[in-house]
Amino acid sequence: MTTQMNDSRFDEAQLQEQFDATIEAKDRIEPRDWMPEAYRKTLIRQVAQHAHSEIIGMQPEGNWISRAPSLRRKAILLAKVQDEAGHGLYLYSATETLGATRNELTEKLVAGKQKYSSIFNYPTLSYTDVGTIGWLVDGAAICNQVPLCRTSFGPYGRAMIRICKEESFHQRQGYELLMTMMRGTDAQREMVQESVNRFWWPALMMFGPPDDNSPNTEQSMAWGIKTHTNDELRQKFVDMSVPQAEALGVTFPDENLTWNEERGHYDFSTPNWDEFWDVVKGNGPCNTQRIAHRKRAWDEGAWVREAALAFAENQTAEEAVK
Amino acid sequence: MTETNPGPTSANGTETNASATSASATRGEWPLYEVFVRGKRGLNHVHVGSLHAADDQMALHHARDVYTRRNEGVSIWVVRSSDVTASSPDEKDPMFAPSGDKVYRHPTFYDIPADVPHM
Numbered sequence: 001m002t003t004q005m006n007d008s009r010f011d012e013a014q015l016q017e018q019f020d021a022t023i024e025a026k027d028r029i030e031p032r033d034w035m036p037e038a039y040r041k042t043l044i045r046q047v048a049q050h051a052h053s054e055i056i057g058m059q060p061e062g063n064w065i066s067r068a069p070s071l072r073r074k075a076i077l078l079a080k081v082q083d084e085a086g087h088g089l090y091l092y093s094a095t096e097t098l099g100a101t102r103n104e105l106t107e108k109l110v111a112g113k114q115k116y117s118s119i120f121n122y123p124t125l126s127y128t129d130v131g132t133i134g135w136l137v138d139g140a141a142i143c144n145q146v147p148l149c150r151t152s153f154g155p156y157g158r159a160m161i162r163i164c165k166e167e168s169f170h171q172r173q174g175y176e177l178l179m180t181m182m183r184g185t186d187a188q189r190e191m192v193q194e195s196v197n198r199f200w201w202p203a204l205m206m207f208g209p210p211d212d213n214s215p216n217t218e219q220s221m222a223w224g225i226k227t228h229t230n231d232e233l234r235q236k237f238v239d240m241s242v243p244q245a246e247a248l249g250v251t252f253p254d255e256n257l258t259w260n261e262e263r264g265h266y267d268f269s270t271p272n273w274d275e276f277w278d279v280v281k282g283n284g285p286c287n288t289q290r291i292a293h294r295k296r297a298w299d300e301g302a303w304v305r306e307a308a309l310a311f312a313e314n315q316t317a318e319e320a321v322k
Numbered sequence: 323m324t325e326t327n328p329g330p331t332s333a334n335g336t337e338t339n340a341s342a343t344s345a346s347a348t349r350g351e352w353p354l355y356e357v358f359v360r361g362k363r364g365l366n367h368v369h370v371g372s373l374h375a376a377d378d379q380m381a382l383h384h385a386r387d388v389y390t391r392r393n394e395g396v397s398i399w400v401v402r403s404s405d406v407t408a409s410s411p412d413e414k415d416p417m418f419a420p421s422g423d424k425v426y427r428h429p430t431f432y433d434i435p436a437d438v439p440h441m
Contacts (some may be wrong), residue, residue, distance in 0.1 A: 028364035168429040
């Protein structure tokens, strides 16, 4: 029953060989398997960043819970934001199987040492943005996450399967919200178009930098952590979104967006990568606010975490006396 | 998976099997273990049953012999039944009722025209 990890006959080269063979066979690496340190570190970084994105992602939409236009919309938005919290927890759990701790990751997030998706550094200026985020931002997330269900690290893939199942509700409620507004007044239709104009480019940037400027992609693909490049996924998202926009009756703010018969894909303009890097570096419209809010919640919740532990310790002590 | 005293079951109420372990306090009876098997890489460990063993290592060996004689798994977890905290069957309604009336959590709640692709 002892794992090979504990068997001294296996030296590092043999362990590496077994690891490579597992990856080669497109099989999954599980937490107790030996893995190269760089693989472990890369995964912790990527999964933590993903977890942080879910947690920070509650803020832009949470902004509208108290001002949702009806009880129905409020219940939906609450359920969605609650889901994002759950997604963050699934992913933090996956990092814990790699030896990271929840506290350490949260500390790194609030200290600015770990990133989250740049999309959440954009503000939600109107309730319409709830719909646009559901459609485009969650749509982009689904594009990114569906292939991750088959990622090489078991716990990450299993978290992604749960998440993808739940994301479908997120995208559909957003699209339905926008459809409802498009059936409304001219002013409402304008609100939808204005919101889509603001979120289109940031949504395209969610797939990360272009392939020729994405230094981690090659190794991540060799390890089976990623299965598609950033540009492949971005193209897929554009191809999926254009007919959805047509059905909705909105346009995307890109005059070069045209069907390319030869490629069998839509052509589109290059996103403004200077803006992307600027936001990643901390200069987006809401970076400071997002981290300050997370830090406040973390600091102000400290006494609750401590009190729960103290109570549990008292209970154990009482049990022991009995 | 940690070794703890097989004391009385918790006030939260535990599964039927777990309550049987209070008998493990009886002299000479091996404690009950719950067995979880991972069928293959990439899948979750799934509860397959239980067995008695004197300690954790013996439980692991017995689990192999009892539950994986035909290649059923690539990994086994054993955990003392007394360490399992479970919801009580009597609590079924109040415990899970809150999610019952939230149909809007399901994608099918939203009407999207059939001609909208990839949704």
